Amino acid sequence: MSATVEIELDLEQRATAVLPAGNLGNTSTPIVIREGKGGRIWDEAGREYVDFLLGSGPMLVGHAHPEVTDAVHAQVARGTTFFANNAHAIMLAEEIVDALPCADKVRFVSSGTEADLYAMRLARAFRRRDKILKFEGGYHGMSDYGLMSLWPQRPGNFPQAAPDSAGIPRSVRDDMLVCPYNDLTTAENLIREYHDELGGVIVEPMQRLLPPVPGFLEGLRAITSEYGIPLIFDEVVTGFRLAYGGGQTYYGVTPDICTLGKVIGGGFPLAAIAGRDEIMAHLDRARVGADAFMPQIGTLSGNPVAAVAGLASLRILKRPGAYERIFDNGRQLWAGLEAGLKDAGFTVCVTGEPVMFDALFTAGPLKNYRDMMAGDAALAKRFTAMLREHGVFKSESKIYVSLAHDAADIKLSVAAFAAAAKELARTRTD
Ligand SMILES: Cc1ncc(COP(=O)(O)O)c(C=O)c1O
Numbered sequence: 544m545s546a547t548v549e550i551e552l553d554l555e556q557r558a559t560a561v562l563p564a565g566n567l568g569n570t571s572t573p574i575v576i577r578e579g580k581g582g583r584i585w586d587e588a589g590r591e592y593v594d595f596l597l598g599s600g601p602m603l604v605g606h607a608h609p610e611v612t613d614a615v616h617a618q619v620a621r622g623t624t625f626f627a628n629n630a631h632a633i634m635l636a637e638e639i640v641d642a643l644p645c646a647d648k649v650r651f652v653s654s655g656t657e658a659d660l661y662a663m664r665l666a667r668a669f670r671r672r673d674k675i676l677k678f679e680g681g682y683h684g685m686s687d688y689g690l691m692s693l694w695p696q697r698p699g700n701f702p703q704a705a706p707d708s709a710g711i712p713r714s715v716r717d718d719m720l721v722c723p724y725n726d727l728t729t730a731e732n733l734i735r736e737y738h739d740e741l742g743g744v745i746v747e748p749m750q751r752l753l754p755p756v757p758g759f760l761e762g763l764r765a766i767t768s769e770y771g772i773p774l775i776f777d778e779v780v781t782g783f784r785l786a787y788g789g790g791q792t793y794y795g796v797t798p799d800i801c802t803l804g805k806v807i808g809g810g811f812p813l814a815a816i817a818g819r820d821e822i823m824a825h826l827d828r829a830r831v832g833a834d835a836f837m838p839q840i841g842t843l844s845g846n847p848v849a850a851v852a853g854l855a856s857l858r859i860l861k862r863p864g865a866y867e868r869i870f871d872n873g874r875q876l877w878a879g880l881e882a883g884l885k886d887a888g889f890t891v892c893v894t895g896e897p898v899m900f901d902a903l904f905t906a907g908p909l910k911n912y913r914d915m916m917a918g919d920a921a922l923a924k925r926f927t928a929m930l931r932e933h934g935v936f937k938s939e940s941k942i943y944v945s946l947a948h949d950a951a952d953i954k955l956s957v958a959a960f961a962a963a964a965k966e967l968a969r970t971r972t973d
Pocket of ligand 1: 599653654655656657659682683684685747777778779780804805814
C-alpha cells in the first residue's frame with residue numbers, strides 16, 4: 544500500500560473516532576480531499592478527479608482561482624473580521640442590488656440556512672401572519688421550518704407538512720403548508736383558501752433539478768401579488784449561477800425577497816437575504832418601530848474575507864462570455880452523460896439546466912418531488928461510485944458545472960460517463 548493511501552485510510556479512521564458518522568454531515572463518500580485547483584481536486588491518497596461537486600456549489604469559478612486567492616490573501620493580512628461595517632461588504636451589497644431585480648436592500652448572514660430562516664421570518668413580520676407555504680422536496684436549509692417535507696419517505700396528503708428530522712417541535716407542523724412543485728392549480732387553491740393566515744410563500748425557482756414548467760412561477764407571482772403575500776425565491780443555488788441576475792432573471796419572474804449563498808461567498812461562509820425596501824425595512828427599527836422590528840445579528844455577517852472572495856468571483860463571472868462558457872461546458876457534459884447511459888441500455892431522464900443537472904434512472908417525465916422519487920437511487924449511487932474510479936467526482940444527486948472546467952476535463956468526463964455506464968450495465972443485478 545502506498546504511503547498516501549495509508550495517510551487517507553488513517554484519516555478516515557480518525558474521522559470515525561471524532562466525527563458523528565465519521566463525516567462532516569454533508570456526504571458519506573469515503574474520500575478525504577486534500578486540495579483543489581480549477582476544475583479538479585485531489586484526495587489524500589493522491590488520486591485526481593474532475594470535480595463536479597464544487598464544494599456543493601460555491602466554486603463556480605473553480606477552486607483556488609488566482610484572482611480570488613489574491614484578494615483573500617490581501618484581506619487576511621489586513622484583519623479577518625470586524626463585526627462593524629466594512630467597505631467590501633458594502634460593495635458586495637451594491638453588486639447584489641445592481642444584479643438582482645428584487646433587491647433594494649441586502650442583509651448578510653453566514654449560511655443559506657440562516658438566510659432562509661430569516662427570509663421566512665421577515666415575510667411573517669411584514670405580513671403579520673404565521674403560516675408559510677412551501678413546495679414538497681424544496682430545500683430551504685436545516686431550520687425546523689426548512690426541514691418540513693423536504694425528503695418525506697412516505698409523502699402524505701397535501702397541504703399537511705411532515706418533519707424530516709427528529710427534534711422538530713410538533714407546533715411547526717401547524718405553521719407550514721405543503722404543495723406539489725409545478726402544480727399551479729393546487730398552489731392557487733391553497734393560497735386562496737389560506738390567504739388570511741399566510742405570511743409568505745417560499746420556492747426554489749428551479750427546485751433541486753426540476754425546472755419550473757412554463758407559467759408556474761408567473762402564476763405564483765400573480766396570485767401572491769393579488770393577496771399581498773410576500774413571494775420568496777430561495778436562490779442559494781440559482782443566484783449568480785443560472786444567470787448573473789439569478790433564477791429571477793433567467794426565468795423572468797421577480798419575487799419580493801430572495802435568499803443567496805454559495806457563489807456570493809466565493810468559497811467562504813457568506814449568504815444573504817435581499818428584497819424589496821418595504822419588507823427589508825423590518826430590519827430597521829428606526830423605520831418600522833419596536834413592535835414591527837426584526838432583530839438580526841451574526842458575529843461573522845458580512846465578514847470582509849468572504850466579501851472580497853465573493854466580489855472577486857462576481858467580477859470574474861461578469862466578464863463577457865463567462866455564462867456562455869459555463870452553459871456550453873454543461874451542454875457537452877449533459878449530452879455525454881445521456882449518451883453514455885442510454886448507449887449502455889439504461890432508461891434515464893437527464894434533468895436540470897446546463898449549469899446543474901443529473902441523470903435519474905427513470906423514464907420520467909419529472910415535474911415534482913414524487914416523480915423524482917421514482918428514480919432508482921441505488922443505481923445512481925453505484926454509478927456515482929464507479930465514476931470516481933474513472934476520475935470523476937460528483938454528489939449522488941447533482942453535477943455542478945464550473946467556468947474552470949476545460950476541454951480536457953470534459954473529454955475525460957464524457958469518456959468516464961460511457962465507461963462507468965458500461966460497467967454498471969455489466970454488474971447490474973436486478
Ligand atoms: C436551495 C438551498 N437553500 C438553502 C440551502 C442551505 O444553505 P447552507 O448549506 O449554506 O446552509 C441550500 C444548501 O445546499 C440549498 O441548496
